[in-house]
Amino acid sequence: MSRRGGVTDEFIEGVVTENRGAVFDVIVDGRVVQCTLRGRLKKGKQRDASPIAAGDRVELTMLEASRGIVERVLARECDLSRAAAGSVPLRQTIAANVEQAVIVFAAAEPRADLFLLDRFLVVATTGGLELVICVNKCDLVEREALREQFGLYRDIGYCVLFTSAVTGEGLDDLRGALKDRRSVICGPSGVGKSSLLNALAPGLALRTAEVGPVTHKGRHTTRWARLVPLPFGGSVADTPGLRQLGFCEVSPEQVAAAFPDLLPHLGRCRFNDCSHRTEPGCALQEAASAGEIDQRRLRSFLQMGGR
Ligand SMILES: Nc1nc2c(ncn2[C@@H]2O[C@H](COP(=O)(O)OP(=O)(O)OP(=O)(O)O)[C@@H](O)[C@H]2O)c(=O)[nH]1
Ligand SMILES: [Zn+2]
Incomplete structure (x- = not known):
C-alpha cells in the first residue's frame, strides 16, 4: 500500500510472462495486463541488462482494465x-x-x-x-x-x-x-x-x-x-535458442559444483596451485589417464575456468 497526495493506491501482485522490451506481459488473477515500468525502475541494478525477466513477481498499479505500471520487482528466489x-x-x-x-x-x-x-x-x-x-x-x-x-x-x-x-x-x-x-x-x-x-x-x-x-x-x-x-x-x-552462454560472475567453485564427476579428485594434486594441465602429480590428469574421469569433461572444466 502506498499513499500519494492523499490517494491510496493498492499495489497488486502479478507474474511477468514476457518481456518484450518496453512492454511486459504480466498475469494478474489469470488475466494478461500489459505493463510499462515506473521510470525509476528502468535503470534497474547497474549490472542487469533489464530489471525484469519472465517469471519475475512484480507489484503494479492498474491504469485501466488491461494496462498497468510495474512499481516494484520482488526479490528473486533463483x-x-x-x-x-x-x-x-x-x-x-x-x-x-x-x-x-x-x-x-x-x-x-x-x-x-x-x-x-x-x-x-x-x-x-x-x-x-x-x-x-x-x-x-x-x-x-x-x-x-x-x-x-x-x-x-x-x-x-x-x-x-x-x-x-x-x-x-x-x-x-x-x-x-x-x-x-x-x-x-x-x-x-x-x-x-x-x-x-x-x-x-x-x-x-x-x-x-x-x-x-x-x-x-x-x-x-x-x-x-x-x-x-x-x-x-x-x-x-x-526460451529462444541460445548460441552462446557467456558467464556472469561464475566463480571457479561454481564451475566445480557442476562437475560432480571431477569433485572427488579436486584438491588432491601435488601442488596447491596446480593448473591441472602439465604439472606432475596432478590428480585430475591422473584420473583422466586412468579412465576414472572423462577426458573431454576435464577439458570442458578447464576451459570454463574450473580449478
Ligand atoms: N526428427 C525430429 N525433428 C524434430 C524433433 N523435434 C523438433 N524437430 C524439428 O526440428 C526443427 C526445430 O524445432 P523447434 O521446435 O522450432 O526448435 P527450437 O528448439 O524451439 O528452436 P528455436 O525456437 O530456434 O530455439 C523443426 O523443423 C522441427 O520440426 C524431433 O524429435 N525429431
Ligand atoms: Zn591438478
Missing part, C-alpha cells in the same frame, strides 16, 4: 542468467523464479555440442536450479550412439530423458518432469524446444499461431523467454 552480449559485462536474466532447468539438446540436427551442454549445466547449477537434460530428436539416431554420447551424464547422476517430438518417445517422462514445477526450457536453437512443448500441450501451439510470423521473429531478436502455464500443472518458460 534465476537462469548469462552475460548479455556486448562489451559491458551486464547480466541478462533468461528466466526468474524457476526451480528447474530442462536443458534440451538434439541427438542430431543440430549435432550436440557437449561443451555447450556443460556450460548450460554450470549456469543452471550456479542459478540454484535443479536439472533435467533432455536429448530430443532420438528418432534420428541409433540407441547405441545415443548411449555413447549421453550415457556419461546419466553415469554422473543427472536426470537424462530421451525424447522425440516426432514419434512421441519419452514425452510421458518429460511431462512427468515438468508437472507441477516451475521450469525453464533452454538449449541451442533448432533442437526442438517449442516442438516438445507443443507436443505436450497442444493448446500452446494455438497461442503461438495467434502471435503471427512478425511477432515470432521479434521474439527471437529480443532473446527473452515466455512463461506459459502447462495444462497438466506447473509452468514453463520457453
Whole structure:
C-alpha cells in the first residue's frame, strides 16, 4: 500500500510472462495486463541488462482494465542468467523464479555440442536450479550412439530423458518432469524446444499461431523467454535458442559444483596451485589417464575456468 497526495493506491501482485522490451506481459488473477515500468525502475541494478525477466513477481498499479505500471520487482528466489552480449559485462536474466532447468539438446540436427551442454549445466547449477537434460530428436539416431554420447551424464547422476517430438518417445517422462514445477526450457536453437512443448500441450501451439510470423521473429531478436502455464500443472518458460552462454560472475567453485564427476579428485594434486594441465602429480590428469574421469569433461572444466 502506498499513499500519494492523499490517494491510496493498492499495489497488486502479478507474474511477468514476457518481456518484450518496453512492454511486459504480466498475469494478474489469470488475466494478461500489459505493463510499462515506473521510470525509476528502468535503470534497474547497474549490472542487469533489464530489471525484469519472465517469471519475475512484480507489484503494479492498474491504469485501466488491461494496462498497468510495474512499481516494484520482488526479490528473486533463483534465476537462469548469462552475460548479455556486448562489451559491458551486464547480466541478462533468461528466466526468474524457476526451480528447474530442462536443458534440451538434439541427438542430431543440430549435432550436440557437449561443451555447450556443460556450460548450460554450470549456469543452471550456479542459478540454484535443479536439472533435467533432455536429448530430443532420438528418432534420428541409433540407441547405441545415443548411449555413447549421453550415457556419461546419466553415469554422473543427472536426470537424462530421451525424447522425440516426432514419434512421441519419452514425452510421458518429460511431462512427468515438468508437472507441477516451475521450469525453464533452454538449449541451442533448432533442437526442438517449442516442438516438445507443443507436443505436450497442444493448446500452446494455438497461442503461438495467434502471435503471427512478425511477432515470432521479434521474439527471437529480443532473446527473452515466455512463461506459459502447462495444462497438466506447473509452468514453463520457453526460451529462444541460445548460441552462446557467456558467464556472469561464475566463480571457479561454481564451475566445480557442476562437475560432480571431477569433485572427488579436486584438491588432491601435488601442488596447491596446480593448473591441472602439465604439472606432475596432478590428480585430475591422473584420473583422466586412468579412465576414472572423462577426458573431454576435464577439458570442458578447464576451459570454463574450473580449478
Ligand atoms: N526428427 C525430429 N525433428 C524434430 C524433433 N523435434 C523438433 N524437430 C524439428 O526440428 C526443427 C526445430 O524445432 P523447434 O521446435 O522450432 O526448435 P527450437 O528448439 O524451439 O528452436 P528455436 O525456437 O530456434 O530455439 C523443426 O523443423 C522441427 O520440426 C524431433 O524429435 N525429431
Ligand atoms: Zn591438478
